[in-house]
Structure formats: C-alpha cells, structure tokens
Amino acid sequence: MKLVNTSVKRPVGVIMIVLAIIALGVVSLRNLTIDLFPKIELPVAVVATSYQDAAPQEVENLISRPIESAVSTVEGIETVQSQSQSGSSLVLMMFANGTDLDQALLDVRESVDQVKGFLPDRAGDPNIMRFNPDQLPVIWVGLTGKDAPALTEIADEQVVPFFERQGGVGSVTVEGGKEREIQLILDQAKLQQYGADAQTIMQSLRSANQSASVGNVEKGNKDLQLRVTGEFESVEDIKQTLVQTQTGATIQVEDVAEVKDTFKESSSMTLVNGKPSLVLSILKKTDSNTVEVASNVIEGMDEIKRDLPEDVNLEVVIDTSEFIQMSIDSVVDNILIGGAISIFILLLFLKSVRATVVIGLSIPIAIISTFALMYFTGETLNILTLGGLALGLGMMVDSSIVILENIYSYRQKGHSLVDSAIKGASELAPAVIASTTTTLVVFLPIVYVEGIASDLFTPLALAVSFSLIASLVVAVTLVPMLSSKLLSKAMEDSGRRYWFDRFLGWVNRKYKSVLKWVLKHRKTTIAGTVIAIAASLGLIPLIGAEFIPSADQGQMEIRVETDAGSSLEHTTEIVEKVNEKLTAYESAIETSYVTAGGGGFAMGGGGNQATYTMQLVPAAERDKTTTEIVQDIDEDLQTIPGAEITVSSMDAGMGMGDPIQIQLNGPEHEVLRVLSGQVVNEISSIDGVYNPESGASTGVPQMNIEIDDDEAAMYGLSQEQILGQIQLQFTGQVATQYREEGQEMDVTLLYPEDERSTISDLQDMKIQSPQGAVIPLEEVAAFKEMSGPVALQRQNQQPQLNVTSQVVDRDLASVVTDVENKLAEMQLPEGYSYEIGGQAQDMAESFADLALALVFSIFLVYAVMAIQFENFLFPFIIMFSLPATVVGVMGGLFVTGLPLSIPGFIGIIMLAGIVVNNSIVLVDYINILRRKGMDRYEAIIEAGQSRLRPILMTTLTTILAMIPLGLALGEGAEMQQPLAVTIIFGLGVSTIFTLLLIPVVYSLFDDLTGKIVGRKKRKKA
Structure with a gap:
C-alpha cells in the first residue's frame, strides 16, 4: 500500500502530522463541554395559560379543551396532554422523533392564535415554549443570616447581579424572599361614616x-x-391622597385606611439545613459547560462573601457538577487502569519494551484524536462517550498487534527493517481494514433507533468508532x-519472560489435544454447543430486564402532604417533626433544602405541601446506597x-420519568379517581413495587358561593360587581404601583384580617349597591361547602389519571409483568382502559428498536x-461464532446479578462486530495453509496453534482493559457496567467457541461442499 510505503520512507512527515493531531486533540479537549449524560432531545412543546381565580373545572372547559382541539391538528404531534388546576392550564404536545421543533412551534402558535379570541377575558395570553431538560439549575446556593x-x-x-455576571450563568432565581408591599387596611366603619367606598379610593x-407627556412648546x-409629573414620591404622599366622596366631601386616604409599609403575606417557607434561608437556583446558558459554570459560581462566592455583612452566610446547597466531576474522574481512572493492564499484557506477550511502546502509542494517539473528532461533531464529554473510549481501549491495539506480528515474521526471514515494515504492513493492511470495518458497521443501524436509546447509543457509538478509526x-x-x-533488536529470543513462554507452550499443547478431540467428535461438539445455548436462553427469566441502570448520585427527595386545605403553619409543624427524625441520618446527609407551601420542585404546591431536596455524602463515604437510605x-x-x-431517590440529569406509570383513561374524572385508588391498592402487594401513588390529589375543601341573579338585580347589582367586592375583601386588590429607589412595589387595598377569616365574616360581608344601599352577602347568595379537585388531567382529549410507582430490589420487566397480571384481573367499567407508560414503555420500545438494529x-x-473473502460460504462459517456469544452474555449477566438493559443490549450489538474478528483470523489462515497444499486436518491444527497467540493477545487486551468498568469502580460507573460485563463474558466465552467450534463447522461445511461438488462432477460425467 502506498500509504504504508510513504509513512516508512517519510518518518519526519508522519511525526509532524502526529504532533499536529495531538495538539488539535488537546485544544479540542479544553473546549469540549463536560456533562453527566449526552444531550437528550425531547420534542415537547408547552402552552401555559393563566386564568385567575378559576376552579379546575372552569380552566379545563374554557381554556384547556379549546387549546387541545386547536393544536391536535398540528403535523407531527403524537400525544397531547393537559393539566388544568386552579388558576392555570398547561398543555403539553409530544412530537414524533425527528420533528423540526422550530417549525412545529410556529404551527402551534398559529393554531393557538386562532382560538385566543374565544378564551375568557380574564385568561392571560397563552405562553408557548419548548420543553428543555437542560433548563434545570446547575447549582443551588443558600443565603442565611439576618x-x-x-x-x-x-x-x-x-448577590443575584454578581452571580449573573459569572461566566456561563444564564439566570438566577430567588426562592423564599420577602416582597415589599404598601398595604392600605380599610376601616369599614369610617368608610360608611364618610360615605366612601373601596372603588372610589382605588380610582383616586x-x-x-x-x-405623562402632554406635548411640546x-x-x-x-x-x-x-x-x-404626579407620581408618589413617598409613603406620606399615599396617605395624603385626596378622595372625593359620594356626599361631595374631600378626605385623605389615611382618614379611612391604615397605610402600612410592609411585606406581602408569604405563602411558602424555605429552610436550608433546618434554618430559614433564601435559596438561589442558578441556571446555565444552553451551550455552557455545567462543571465550568459551577466552578465559576463557587469561586465567585469567596469574592462576594467579603462584601457581605458578617452575620450573613453564603453556602452551596446542592452542586450537580460534583457528581459529574466524580463520574468523569472515575471513568478517566478506569481508562488509565485499563490502559496499564493492556500495556502489561502486551509486554508479557511481546517480551520487548520497544515493541510494547510501538503498539502502546496507538492508545494515547487514538484517544487524543477522538477528542478532536468529538469536538467537531458537537459531542460532549460525558460518562458515556468516555465510557466508549474505555470500552474501545483494548480494541485500539488489535490492528497494531496484527501488523507488528507480521512485520516481525518478515524480519525473522532475513528482510531488512525497512523492507520488513513495508511488506509486513502492506500485506495485512487490507485484512486489518476489513476486520476493523466489521466492528464499525454494527453502529450503522443506529439510524433505525429512536428515542432515549438513540440519544445514549449514538455518542457512545461515535466515540468507539472514532477511536477505532484513529x-x-x-x-x-x-x-x-x-x-x-526501533525494532532492530526487538522481539529476539533472549530468554526473557521464559516462564510465560513455557506457560503459552503448555496452553498450546492442551489446546491442540482438545482441538483434535472435537474434530473427532463433531456431532458431540455441535450438540454440546446447542445445549449450552439453550441453557443460557433459559436464564432469561431469571436475569430480567430494566431500562437504564440508575447511578447512585446521592440525591433524594421527601414529599410531605398534609390534609388538603391545611395551613402553612400546620405543614411547618409537620416539617419540624420530619427534621427531628432526620437528625439520626446527619452523618449521611450533606445538605438538606426544604420548601413548604410550594415552590422549588413542588410545582403548583399549596400550603399543605412541603418538598425536601437532599444531597447525601459521596457513595464512597457511606456504608449504604441511596436506595437503602431512602x-x-x-x-x-x-x-x-x-x-x-413519600421518600424517593432522584436521578438528576436523565429526566426518564417513573419506572412504572399506569395511565387510566375514561370519560369521567370522578370514576378515574376511584379506579386509581383501587389500582394503588392492587399493585401495593406486588414484590418490588415501592411507594405507589395516584395522581388524584385529595380534594381541596371549598365554599361555593351561588349568587341569586334575580335577588341581586333587585338591588341593582350584577354578578361581576358582587364578585369584585368579595375578591377585594378576602384577597385584596392592587390599586397602583409605588416606585422608590429603582424598586417598584404594589399598593394593595385590604380589609383587616379579623374581617376576612371566618365563614360568618363571609356571610355578614357588606355589599354596596350602586344606589349606596349596604346589604349582607347572604341576602343575595347561597353558600355550599364541598370538595373540589386539585387538578384535572387529560390525554388526547380524554380524561386521564396516572398511577406511578418506583421499583426496588427487582428488575423492571418482571415487576411490569406482575402489574399487568394484576390489572388484567381487575374488571374496569365499560369505556375505561389502561396503558403502561413511563420507563416500562420506553424500555419495550427501545428493546424493539435495538433488536432491529442487531x-x-x-x-x-x-x-x-x-x-473480504469474495465468497459466501466462509463468512457463513464465521457467523457461527455469534450464537455462542449468547452463552457468555446470559451467563455473565446471571453471575453478576445484572438485568438486561439498554447498555447491555448495546454491548450485544458491539459483540456482533467484535467476536467475528478472531474467526476471520482463524479461517483466513486455514485457507492460506490449504492453498499451500496442506491437508485440511493438518491445516486446521496448524492454523489453530499458530493463531492462538495473536487471538489470545487481542482478546485479553480487550477483555482486561474493560475489567475496571465491569467492576463498576467509582461514581457513575453503573451506567457502563452492563455494557462491559456483556462484552467481557460474551467475548471471553465466544473466543473459546471460536477456537473449538469454528474448526468443527469449517470441516462439516467443507465435507458438505465436497459432496455437492462431487455430485455435480458425477452428473457431468
């Protein structure tokens, strides 16, 4: 080959190119974005709409349904979900993979614009946006003290302006803060005394x-x-605002109201490690590096702390980059360990430091080149792409080993160093290219895989492919x-490593005797192989299956829900009891962040809810896993x-949803609520089901005020007028804004708290008619106490309710089977059905896609x-090494106790390209010997013995380099463990079958071919 000839004769040019590639790789590595997982593209759009003070039923009928109908015709939509809760509507559209989300968002906007005019007047403008899983905080910082x-x-x-100036920071949100407000507490008696009303005061x-600008002169x-200019310049100006009463008198605001410069009533409470605190959640820019952003924020904390008062403390609550950094470090350590093992194996076989260096250089050069290729293809540095490098580590030296061995064989025949290098490399270059190609082509069917499996598989496939090409x-x-x-004296037999040569000789002799036996007992060998494959397939029910192994990230969540309608004070009392219980786990808990009354992760939470987000100490510093602590x-x-x-662990960064999600569908929300409770009771008894929950929240107690239109009309009142007066009395109303030193705050009219806290206050409330008459509310309204839903869910324009569950101590597939059996026994009413969603559905779809890819x-x-062979028979013989791989894969998963998962399935696909390489080497050499005139039997024995050494060398470097990943050493290694175990056991066992079964299959097919050819010759004769 010209390339080989040129590289040998122009060494300076080769060295310069290598140095340039290394420099490019180093620069690329510095600029690669570091993250935990590859970017997962979710084609999801969201339409959020507010509808103040409306009940969930009103929101569903007047907001959610019209929007659902409008967007359901948009091309590419697979599922439309809506959630209607008090005061807001959320409509989610899930598009088919591959949909152009930018164009889809334009189509959604056009569809929503068509119905916007039909929405109620009090409804806010629909907010249309894409759902981005990256838009989760990188780091949470607590501000405690005053x-x-x-x-x-x-x-x-x-603090916020300072952090927003740090590199890569997108935005900073403050939780638990107090918002300043000017409150005007109205005095009913004085209002009546002066003949004034709230509306008049607001207008004044x-x-x-x-x-305002009024022109030019x-x-x-x-x-x-x-x-x-007439804006308020001080609170005193508000007090002295003149009000013209209906009687014609002029009074000041302070005559009928107490003006208070205070803060809005807080609906939530935030605690960090048990202390009241403000929490700053910091989001990164879309293209920023998670680890770098977190580092910038932490470094900046030291700087800003010097400017803060002494009694104010700033501390990191949760830093998501810690686990990312530890995971990346552990993968790098595994690469270094694997590389050291590969070098040791090479040294053991080659008996030469120089020869080992020649081959060993392919590892760092291939890895560094891969960094450059990853940068230009837009991939990130994550545990999967680095894991791909760790997995490909042993395979990186395979081609170099084959080339070097052939160069050495020419050198032994007396050729010069240069001639040996050119002839040895040129002769086997086509075979090496073909062998590498078989490993690479297994990744091509990725185009048929969609969803999360594709998002995870593609970066890993690219990393392995880049490293092998390099x-x-x-x-x-x-x-x-x-x-x-360098190899003038390399690989000469000088007695070094003599003990290993003796060991290899012993292995070779044993292999020869076993090979002779299997060639004499071909039927027994085939039967034994079939029995082994059947037995390994019988292990499948015992192995089970799961979607993706969960990494022990040390993050957990506690959700506290008191009775519906409970006050924030009551929920806080429960939180204090929880805090007391958590003191027993102080050694395992690094930080604890709780939000009571909504906010944080508790989207839409009320005063009866509290959510803890907790970071445990690193896994190496505790005796129990996160699941056990949970x-x-x-x-x-x-x-x-x-x-x-409810206590559960958190898998931050993946956004895969609940392991089990049972979607109940039917025409009536109330029936679904009952059914969901029954489903929770049924599946609670299943082994492995943990914390099953119904999406049907307990109804919020509410008082329905039914206005008598006829009675109200007698007093000249409309429903809207009465509603406005009730709203003012019980929730207050913003009259205007007051600006002070660049800050803007609400000026709110309120009634004293003791006049708006009980049912009798509501019934006795004074309603003022346009004629000035004052009547109690109960004169024109009836009151009915009842329970109202918290939220109403729909999917594809039909009511839906979800039952979700975690899975503990069992594999997902077997638990799903038991759940489906339980649900099949339930007699659902006519018109009601269920579907299994969540990770279980994703697993089934991904496995089907990966099976097709395989x-x-x-x-x-x-x-x-x-x-390569220009023949159909020999590749067919070589393919017999694939079925035997099942024995190693299933046996390995069974021995290690790992269920089959997406990484494991990817390992099986990779094996399809790896295991045939040894068979190619063996069959190719048998054919070469037979072409030289050797008898078939002797050729098989000779080829087996002579190819045993390179087969063992390439197999051991590949397998042993993956041992650190197979042992799941370090943080985040759980993701690659099934992949590594699959390849280690699959390749190891298939190598044994390759050395023994392939010669048997070769001889059988050769006999069959001989009979067919002989029969044809006799017919011609």
Missing part, C-alpha cells in the same frame, strides 16, 4: 399616581417637551514507521401522624466479510 427582608434586599441588590390613588429655537490509521502508518526505526428514612417517617410522606448489524457484518 431576617428575611434584609436577606431579600442583599440577594436582589448584591390611580389618578394621583400618574405621569417652543422656547427660542428649541422645543421643550411638556411632562406632567487506531487503524496509526496501525498502517505510525507502527510500520516506528518498527523500521427505605430506612421512609420507614422512620411513616410514624409521623397527620401527613402522607439484525441489521449482523447482516452488515456478513456483507463486509463476503466482500
């Missing part, structure tokens, strides 16, 4: 707080802009060049009365070998 108002001012004025405040040769280029260029310069805490907290408490991969491997 009272909340002072902390809020410090956060708004100093708005009129007095205005500034000339002054000399200039135009002066005229501006009337190692192939090194094998046919750098290895021959270095061999011609179970222990859950058991302890169930003893707390008055609340429903079939195509096997076909492509056969096609490549057929091209």
Whole structure:
C-alpha cells in the first residue's frame, strides 16, 4: 500500500502530522463541554395559560379543551396532554422523533392564535415554549443570616447581579424572599361614616399616581417637551391622597385606611439545613459547560462573601457538577487502569519494551484524536462517550498487534527493517481494514433507533468508532514507521519472560489435544454447543430486564402532604417533626433544602405541601446506597401522624420519568379517581413495587358561593360587581404601583384580617349597591361547602389519571409483568382502559428498536466479510461464532446479578462486530495453509496453534482493559457496567467457541461442499 510505503520512507512527515493531531486533540479537549449524560432531545412543546381565580373545572372547559382541539391538528404531534388546576392550564404536545421543533412551534402558535379570541377575558395570553431538560439549575446556593427582608434586599441588590455576571450563568432565581408591599387596611366603619367606598379610593390613588407627556412648546429655537409629573414620591404622599366622596366631601386616604409599609403575606417557607434561608437556583446558558459554570459560581462566592455583612452566610446547597466531576474522574481512572493492564499484557506477550511502546502509542494517539473528532461533531464529554473510549481501549491495539506480528515474521526471514515494515504492513493492511470495518458497521443501524436509546447509543457509538478509526490509521502508518526505526533488536529470543513462554507452550499443547478431540467428535461438539445455548436462553427469566441502570448520585427527595386545605403553619409543624427524625441520618446527609407551601420542585404546591431536596455524602463515604437510605428514612417517617410522606431517590440529569406509570383513561374524572385508588391498592402487594401513588390529589375543601341573579338585580347589582367586592375583601386588590429607589412595589387595598377569616365574616360581608344601599352577602347568595379537585388531567382529549410507582430490589420487566397480571384481573367499567407508560414503555420500545438494529448489524457484518473473502460460504462459517456469544452474555449477566438493559443490549450489538474478528483470523489462515497444499486436518491444527497467540493477545487486551468498568469502580460507573460485563463474558466465552467450534463447522461445511461438488462432477460425467 502506498500509504504504508510513504509513512516508512517519510518518518519526519508522519511525526509532524502526529504532533499536529495531538495538539488539535488537546485544544479540542479544553473546549469540549463536560456533562453527566449526552444531550437528550425531547420534542415537547408547552402552552401555559393563566386564568385567575378559576376552579379546575372552569380552566379545563374554557381554556384547556379549546387549546387541545386547536393544536391536535398540528403535523407531527403524537400525544397531547393537559393539566388544568386552579388558576392555570398547561398543555403539553409530544412530537414524533425527528420533528423540526422550530417549525412545529410556529404551527402551534398559529393554531393557538386562532382560538385566543374565544378564551375568557380574564385568561392571560397563552405562553408557548419548548420543553428543555437542560433548563434545570446547575447549582443551588443558600443565603442565611439576618431576617428575611434584609436577606431579600442583599440577594436582589448584591448577590443575584454578581452571580449573573459569572461566566456561563444564564439566570438566577430567588426562592423564599420577602416582597415589599404598601398595604392600605380599610376601616369599614369610617368608610360608611364618610360615605366612601373601596372603588372610589382605588380610582383616586390611580389618578394621583400618574405621569405623562402632554406635548411640546417652543422656547427660542428649541422645543421643550411638556411632562406632567404626579407620581408618589413617598409613603406620606399615599396617605395624603385626596378622595372625593359620594356626599361631595374631600378626605385623605389615611382618614379611612391604615397605610402600612410592609411585606406581602408569604405563602411558602424555605429552610436550608433546618434554618430559614433564601435559596438561589442558578441556571446555565444552553451551550455552557455545567462543571465550568459551577466552578465559576463557587469561586465567585469567596469574592462576594467579603462584601457581605458578617452575620450573613453564603453556602452551596446542592452542586450537580460534583457528581459529574466524580463520574468523569472515575471513568478517566478506569481508562488509565485499563490502559496499564493492556500495556502489561502486551509486554508479557511481546517480551520487548520497544515493541510494547510501538503498539502502546496507538492508545494515547487514538484517544487524543477522538477528542478532536468529538469536538467537531458537537459531542460532549460525558460518562458515556468516555465510557466508549474505555470500552474501545483494548480494541485500539488489535490492528497494531496484527501488523507488528507480521512485520516481525518478515524480519525473522532475513528482510531488512525497512523492507520488513513495508511488506509486513502492506500485506495485512487490507485484512486489518476489513476486520476493523466489521466492528464499525454494527453502529450503522443506529439510524433505525429512536428515542432515549438513540440519544445514549449514538455518542457512545461515535466515540468507539472514532477511536477505532484513529487506531487503524496509526496501525498502517505510525507502527510500520516506528518498527523500521526501533525494532532492530526487538522481539529476539533472549530468554526473557521464559516462564510465560513455557506457560503459552503448555496452553498450546492442551489446546491442540482438545482441538483434535472435537474434530473427532463433531456431532458431540455441535450438540454440546446447542445445549449450552439453550441453557443460557433459559436464564432469561431469571436475569430480567430494566431500562437504564440508575447511578447512585446521592440525591433524594421527601414529599410531605398534609390534609388538603391545611395551613402553612400546620405543614411547618409537620416539617419540624420530619427534621427531628432526620437528625439520626446527619452523618449521611450533606445538605438538606426544604420548601413548604410550594415552590422549588413542588410545582403548583399549596400550603399543605412541603418538598425536601437532599444531597447525601459521596457513595464512597457511606456504608449504604441511596436506595437503602431512602427505605430506612421512609420507614422512620411513616410514624409521623397527620401527613402522607413519600421518600424517593432522584436521578438528576436523565429526566426518564417513573419506572412504572399506569395511565387510566375514561370519560369521567370522578370514576378515574376511584379506579386509581383501587389500582394503588392492587399493585401495593406486588414484590418490588415501592411507594405507589395516584395522581388524584385529595380534594381541596371549598365554599361555593351561588349568587341569586334575580335577588341581586333587585338591588341593582350584577354578578361581576358582587364578585369584585368579595375578591377585594378576602384577597385584596392592587390599586397602583409605588416606585422608590429603582424598586417598584404594589399598593394593595385590604380589609383587616379579623374581617376576612371566618365563614360568618363571609356571610355578614357588606355589599354596596350602586344606589349606596349596604346589604349582607347572604341576602343575595347561597353558600355550599364541598370538595373540589386539585387538578384535572387529560390525554388526547380524554380524561386521564396516572398511577406511578418506583421499583426496588427487582428488575423492571418482571415487576411490569406482575402489574399487568394484576390489572388484567381487575374488571374496569365499560369505556375505561389502561396503558403502561413511563420507563416500562420506553424500555419495550427501545428493546424493539435495538433488536432491529442487531439484525441489521449482523447482516452488515456478513456483507463486509463476503466482500473480504469474495465468497459466501466462509463468512457463513464465521457467523457461527455469534450464537455462542449468547452463552457468555446470559451467563455473565446471571453471575453478576445484572438485568438486561439498554447498555447491555448495546454491548450485544458491539459483540456482533467484535467476536467475528478472531474467526476471520482463524479461517483466513486455514485457507492460506490449504492453498499451500496442506491437508485440511493438518491445516486446521496448524492454523489453530499458530493463531492462538495473536487471538489470545487481542482478546485479553480487550477483555482486561474493560475489567475496571465491569467492576463498576467509582461514581457513575453503573451506567457502563452492563455494557462491559456483556462484552467481557460474551467475548471471553465466544473466543473459546471460536477456537473449538469454528474448526468443527469449517470441516462439516467443507465435507458438505465436497459432496455437492462431487455430485455435480458425477452428473457431468
């Protein structure tokens, strides 16, 4: 080959190119984005709409349904879901994979615009956006110390602007802060005394707080802009605002109301490690590096702390980059360990430091080259792409080993160093290219895989492919060049490693005797293989299956839910009891962040809810896994009365949803609520089901006020007028805004709390008619106490309710089977049905896609070998090494106790391209010997013995380099463990079958071919 010839004769050029690639790789590595997982593209759009003070039923009928109908015709939509809750509607559209989401969002916007005019007047403008899983905080920072108002001012004025200036920071949100408000507490008696009402006061405040441009006048040769300024300059101005009463008298606001400069009533409470605190959640920019952003924020904390008051403390609550950094470090450590093992194996076989260096150089060069290729293809540095490098580590030296061995054989025949390098490399370069191609083509069917499996598989496939291509280029260029310069005395038999040579000789003799036996007992060998494959397939029910192994990230969540309608004070009391229980786990808990009354992760939470987000100490520093700690805490907290408490672990960064999600569908929400409770009871008894929950929240107690239109009309009142007065009395109303030192705050009219806290206050409330008459509310309204739903869900324009569950101590597939059996026994009413969603559905779809990819991969491997051999029979013989792989894969998963998962399935696909390489080497050499005139039997024995050494060398370097990943050493290694175990056991066992079964299959097919050819010859004769 010209490439080999040029590389040997122009060593300086090769070295310069290698140095340039290394420099490019190093620069690329510095600029690669570091993250935990590859970017998972979710084609999901969201339409969010507010509808103030509306019940969930109204929101569903007047907002959600019209929007659902409008967007359901948009091309590419697979599922439309809606959630209608008090005051807001959320409509989610899930598109088919591959949909152009930018165009889809334009189509959604056009569809929503068509119905926007038909929405109620009080409804806000629909907000249309894409759902981005990256838009989760990178780091949470707690601000503790002074009272909340002072902390809020410090956060708004100093901390937030400072953090937003840090590199890569997108936005900073403050939770738990106090919002300043000017409250006007109205005095009913004085209002009646002066003949004033709330509406008049509001109009007076708005009129007095205005500034506007009113035109221009000339002054000399200039135009002066005229501006009337009348905005409030102080709280005193608000107090002294003049109000014209209906009787014609003029009074000031302070005559009928107490003006208070205070803070809005807080609906939530935030605690960090048990102390009241503000929490700043920091989001990164879309293209920013998670680890770098977190580092910038943490470094900046030291700087800003110097400017804060002494009694104010700033501390990291949760840093998601910690686990990412530890995971990346552990994968890098595994790569280094695997690389060291590979180098040791090479040294053991080659008996030469120089020869080992020549081959060993292909590892760092291939890895560094891969970094450059990853950068230009837009991939991130994550545990899967680095895991791909770790997995491909042993395979990187395979091509170099084959080339070097052939160069050495020419050297032994007396050729010069340069001639040996050129002839040895050129002779086997086509075979090495074909062998590498069989490994690469298994990744091509990725185009048929969709969803999360594709998002995870593609970056790993690219990383492995890039590294193998780079190692192939090194094998046919750098290895021959270095061999011609460095191997003058390499690999000479000088007695070194003599013990290993004796061991290899013993292995070779044993193999020869076993090979002779299997060739004499071909039927027994075939039967034994079939029995082994059947037995391994019988292990499948015992192995089970799961979607993706969960990494022990040390994050957990506790959700506390008291009785519906409970006050924030009551929920806080329960939180304090939970805190007392958690003191027993202080050694395992690094930080704890709780939000009571909504906010944080508790989307839409009310005063009866509290959510803990907890970070445990690293896995290496605790005796128990996150799951075990979750179970222990859950058991302890169930003893707390008055609340429903759920403890669960969190898999941050993947966004895969609940392992089990049962979607109940039917025409009536109430029936679905009953059915969901029955389903929870039924599946609770299944082993492995943990914390089953119904999406049907307990109804919120509510008082329905039914206005008598006829009675109201007698007093000249409309329903809207009565509604406005009730709203003002019980929730207050913003009259205007007051600006002070660049800050804007609401000026709100309120009635005293003791006049708006009981049912009798509501019934006795004074309603003022347009004629000035004052009547109690109960004169024109009836009151009915009832329970109202918290939220109403729909999917594809039909009511839906979800039952979700975690899975513990069992594989997902077997638990799903038991759940489906339980559900099949339930007699659902006519018109009601269920579907299994969540990770269970994703697993089933991904496995189906990967199975199709496996079939195509096997076909492509056969096609490549057929091209290489220019024959259909020999590739067919080689393919017999594939079924035997099942024995190793299933046996390995069974021995290690790992269920089959997406990484494991990807390992099986990779094996389809790896295991045939040894068979190619063996069959190819048998054919070479037979062409030289050797008898078939002798050729098989000779080929087996002579190829045993390179087969063992390439197999051991591949397998042993993966041992660190197979042992799941370090943080986050759980993701690659099934993949590594699959390849280690699959390749190991298939190598044994390759060395023994393939010769038997070869001889059987050779006999069959001989009979067919002989029969044809006799017919011709």
